[in-house]
Amino acid sequence: MATNGIKIAIVGGGLAGLAAAMKIAEAGHAVDLFSIVPVKRSHSVCAQGGINGAVNTKGEGDSTWEHFDDTVYGGDFLANQPPAKAMCEMAPSIIYLFDRMGVPFSRTAEGLLDFRRFGGTKHHRTAFAGASTGQQLLYALDEQVRRHEAAGKVKKYEHWEVLSLILDDHQVCRGLTAMNLQTLEIKAFPADAVIMATGGPGLIYGKSTNSMVCTGSAVSACYQQGAKYANGEFIQVHPTSIPGEDKLRLMSESARGEGGRVWVPRQKGEQRAPSAIPEKERWYFLEEKYPAYGNLVPRDIATREIFQVCLDGMGVSGENQVFLDVTHIPADVLDRKLGAILEIYEMFVGDDPHHVPMRIFPGVHYSMGGLWVDFNQRTNISGLLAAGECDYSIHGANRLGANSLVSCVYGGFIAAPAAIEWATNVPHNGSDGARVYESELQRQEEINAALIKQSGTENQYVLHQEMGKWMTDNVTVVRYNEKLKATDQKLLELIDRYQHISINDSNLWATMALPHARHLKNMLDLARVITLGALNRNESRGAHYKPDFPERDDENWLKTTIAEYSGEGPVFSYEPVDVSLIPPRKRDYSKGKKT
Amino acid sequence: MSAHLRTSSSTSRVPSKTVEIHIRRRANPDAPQTWERFEIPYRPNLNIISCLMEIQQNPVTKEGTRTTPPVWQMNCLEQVCGICTMVINGRARQSCSALVDNLEQPITLEPMSKFPNVRDLVVDRSQMFDHLRRVHAWVELDGTHDLGPGPRMDQEDVQERYAYSRCMTCGCCLEACPQYEDDNYIGPQAIAQVRLFNMHPTGKMNRDERLEGIMEDDGITNCGNAQNCVKACPMNIPLTKAIYEENRETVIYGLFGWLKR
Numbered sequence A: 001m002a003t004n005g006i007k008i009a010i011v012g013g014g015l016a017g018l019a020a021a022m023k024i025a026e027a028g029h030a031v032d033l034f035s036i037v038p039v040k041r042s043h044s045v046c047a048q049g050g051i052n053g054a055v056n057t058k059g060e061g062d063s064t065w066e067h068f069d070d071t072v073y074g075g076d077f078l079a080n081q082p083p084a085k086a087m088c089e090m091a092p093s094i095i096y097l098f099d100r101m102g103v104p105f106s107r108t109a110e111g112l113l114d115f116r117r118f119g120g121t122k123h124h125r126t127a128f129a130g131a132s133t134g135q136q137l138l139y140a141l142d143e144q145v146r147r148h149e150a151a152g153k154v155k156k157y158e159h160w161e162v163l164s165l166i167l168d169d170h171q172v173c174r175g176l177t178a179m180n181l182q183t184l185e186i187k188a189f190p191a192d193a194v195i196m197a198t199g200g201p202g203l204i205y206g207k208s209t210n211s212m213v214c215t216g217s218a219v220s221a222c223y224q225q226g227a228k229y230a231n232g233e234f235i236q237v238h239p240t241s242i243p244g245e246d247k248l249r250l251m252s253e254s255a256r257g258e259g260g261r262v263w264v265p266r267q268k269g270e271q272r273a274p275s276a277i278p279e280k281e282r283w284y285f286l287e288e289k290y291p292a293y294g295n296l297v298p299r300d301i302a303t304r305e306i307f308q309v310c311l312d313g314m315g316v317s318g319e320n321q322v323f324l325d326v327t328h329i330p331a332d333v334l335d336r337k338l339g340a341i342l343e344i345y346e347m348f349v350g351d352d353p354h355h356v357p358m359r360i361f362p363g364v365h366y367s368m369g370g371l372w373v374d375f376n377q378r379t380n381i382s383g384l385l386a387a388g389e390c391d392y393s394i395h396g397a398n399r400l401g402a403n404s405l406v407s408c409v410y411g412g413f414i415a416a417p418a419a420i421e422w423a424t425n426v427p428h429n430g431s432d433g434a435r436v437y438e439s440e441l442q443r444q445e446e447i448n449a450a451l452i453k454q455s456g457t458e459n460q461y462v463l464h465q466e467m468g469k470w471m472t473d474n475v476t477v478v479r480y481n482e483k484l485k486a487t488d489q490k491l492l493e494l495i496d497r498y499q500h501i502s503i504n505d506s507n508l509w510a511t512m513a514l515p516h517a518r519h520l521k522n523m524l525d526l527a528r529v530i531t532l533g534a535l536n537r538n539e540s541r542g543a544h545y546k547p548d549f550p551e552r553d554d555e556n557w558l559k560t561t562i563a564e565y566s567g568e569g570p571v572f573s574y575e576p577v578d579v580s581l582i583p584p585r586k587r588d589y590s591k592g593k594k595t
Numbered sequence B: 001m002s003a004h005l006r007t008s009s010s011t012s013r014v015p016s017k018t019v020e021i022h023i024r025r026r027a028n029p030d031a032p033q034t035w036e037r038f039e040i041p042y043r044p045n046l047n048i049i050s051c052l053m054e055i056q057q058n059p060v061t062k063e064g065t066r067t068t069p070p071v072w073q074m075n076c077l078e079q080v081c082g083i084c085t086m087v088i089n090g091r092a093r094q095s096c097s098a099l100v101d102n103l104e105q106p107i108t109l110e111p112m113s114k115f116p117n118v119r120d121l122v123v124d125r126s127q128m129f130d131h132l133r134r135v136h137a138w139v140e141l142d143g144t145h146d147l148g149p150g151p152r153m154d155q156e157d158v159q160e161r162y163a164y165s166r167c168m169t170c171g172c173c174l175e176a177c178p179q180y181e182d183d184n185y186i187g188p189q190a191i192a193q194v195r196l197f198n199m200h201p202t203g204k205m206n207r208d209e210r211l212e213g214i215m216e217d218d219g220i221t222n223c224g225n226a227q228n229c230v231k232a233c234p235m236n237i238p239l240t241k242a243i244y245e246e247n248r249e250t251v252i253y254g255l256f257g258w259l260k261r
């Protein structure tokens, strides 16, 4: 295939990575696509609720500007506004493109795309395919990329894990190193530009709603090689997840979008079955406190309210749980619009949500923070770009439901031409080319060799659990400076104990232990960025809430946190936010939004 | 609720204090398979993945011998990525959605038998993705630039397509199919994807290429109509309906297709 001689490496085959791959291949260039799991099994399949785009098919006067305003307002004005606006403007065409690819979006009576409501907006703006929208969108891109693969433009490296970037003496990205997850062989892959699209870091919290490959490890490696990491402290805790032994399974916001109601019994220690509790003895606390948005207030607010209700001992059966009730919605509507997610609940809990209110509690869900990028998805390292959940742009201090899928595709669509432009114009790296590849390869091989050789009494999985517990207890919904400091001390202790783990598998063929050990180190480094970023920010904004500093403080903190790696830990600096389009105003969801 | 949910809860049994799990192991593709027994403390609501995680953290057999941790694959943990599929008590299914409370003990875990065994419970299913390439399981777009919305569609047609579009390439259907052995038959999963795209107004325009993909020696005529596949599919995909419809299409194409050339 004629490819004009440039090659772009994409790390990650979720929505963002595949969107970029499709665009680059379509433009006639060669793509090397790396993914830990076959791309069709990427975390994006988990997204249930839908994808936002202001198409205004319901005649509600929706517009891309309104979508933009909801996005920056929901994000508590921490997002740079130009890219958020550009995303909202592109959103309808993204949904139409998926429609043309054959995504089975739900339809109206006229055969048009149907839209539902999601949190943080008063418009029906969310297109959906049953209750497995992410799966359907990912498959559509997977199919298009397979088409380019069949035509020889995309080469997939599945079951390969990217370990690091290859940087030349001028800090220009010249490719990457990756490890074959069966043989553990490490290879250097030259590329004219690299796009990171590796998704979120939920596993830092041990249990989260994320898939098991969402460790943030690759992004942490980039950070350790000099990439800036922005707004790390902004971690979204989803209000409604189903607690489980191995993970917190999400109950999508669409359950509330379709009319689901959150409540607890008014009576502490209530013994009756939920169906036996009369309407007036139920406390619909979100509807009561936020009459304008009710159950559809943004996530950070819903999460804190549920958390507080349980803290006050009002949780169902005195435990950390509240009811999410859809039993009043007709069964055929539930099956058509929410079938898949209600099945998940029944499958893992055993109760049928058609008849019994679900029991839910908040769970770590999404990282608004990520690699710093400019408005063209370029990181501060020349030749390195980023897109999707692993970059920090668009969502500010809090992401609105159904805005992630669209931001992933948008990011991929912007990163692709920017990568092509760089790759076409970058001077080739001449005679010292081979050396930079060899020395990075050697560095990575040495890390593996050292891990395999070292023996100690620490267990890598126990360290992971300890990190997860500390992070979940102290760096989620409610944050106190004393506890954040203690958490950082704990992380330092874990980094120290990490030196004494022994890889718990003597058979290295296709082992899970060595890759996990490498993730663990990278997660610990990123956990410090999140924790210290939170410690520094003495205000409350979006998902970041400190009872000791309960107000948003624009004068001092309307700025982006930037962390840079040093041997002694992250070094922080701050950058102004571009609020040139909509002046910041106070967020107040008890009233309708004024623009 | 869907049929597979009902069947999974019908075998519930009194929980014991421990969970006994027998795992069929293989160190690498050239090594022999062996069985190892493990025992872990019982807790309510355990799924197979949680059991494996517990064994992984401290891999000691029931007999007290230290061993290598069993290796398996997992990602979504909510039965939507398909990666964690293995044979549990003789039936291929997802280990993330297999709850201990619903399983007879001792629980046996084995890798799927129809795919090359990499190590322990991990198999290589790349042939399924190769099949998707062969049957052109995609819509041929003119380009990804903005051309407005796609064709209008009836919600009923959308729902029929949605059912096929939920296939997570897990391989349960192939594991259950008596005709599928050593990649000798393209199998129900790929045929259902042909159905998915042949039903789409734009996808239809490339129907012939897809039909050719399932008309070779290892094609659709290998199906013996045993119907095991449809019972095994965790996503309740109407596989036998797809096979029936595509069989019809290939016959018509076989009879009249030459007219178009």
Ligand SMILES: Cc1cc2nc3c(=O)[nH]c(=O)nc-3n(C[C@H](O)[C@H](O)[C@H](O)COP(=O)(O)OP(=O)(O)OC[C@H]3O[C@@H](n4cnc5c(N)ncnc54)[C@H](O)[C@@H]3O)c2cc1C
Binding pocket: A011, A012, A013, A014, A015, A016, A017, A034, A035, A036, A037, A038, A039, A042, A043, A044, A045, A046, A047, A048, A049, A050, A051, A052, A133, A134, A160, A161, A162, A163, A197, A198, A199, A200, A209, A210, A211, A213, A214, A217, A218, A250, A252, A365, A366, A387, A388, A389, A390, A401, A402, A403, A404, A405, A406, A408
């Ligand atoms: C349960 C759940 C439900 C959600 N529902 C919605 C919703 O309804 N609407 C919405 O807008 N958003 C939703 N989200 C958020 C959204 O799903 C994610 O933010 C989004 O899918 C992220 O996509 P991505 O392309 O950035 O990365 P992912 O889809 O996470 O893909 C990451 C890719 O990177 C690869 N990778 C990672 N590390 C490496 C490495 N070192 N080397 C090689 N490859 C690597 C992985 O294999 C994978 O292919 C939901 C999230 C969850 C958890």
Ligand code: SF4
Binding pocket: B176, B177, B178, B179, B180, B187, B188, B222, B223, B224, B225, B226, B227, B228, B229, B230, B239, B240, B243
């Ligand atoms: S119906 Fe056909 S494809 Fe399905 S199990 Fe039987 S032989 Fe296999």
Ligand code: SF4
Binding pocket: B166, B167, B168, B169, B170, B171, B172, B173, B174, B188, B189, B192, B232, B233, B234, B235, B236, B237, B239
């Ligand atoms: S058709 Fe069903 S059983 Fe077969 S691969 Fe798809 S989801 Fe799995």
Ligand code: FES
Binding pocket: B073, B074, B075, B076, B077, B078, B079, B080, B081, B082, B083, B084, B085, B094, B095, B096, B097
């Ligand atoms: S882990 Fe994805 S289906 Fe089980």
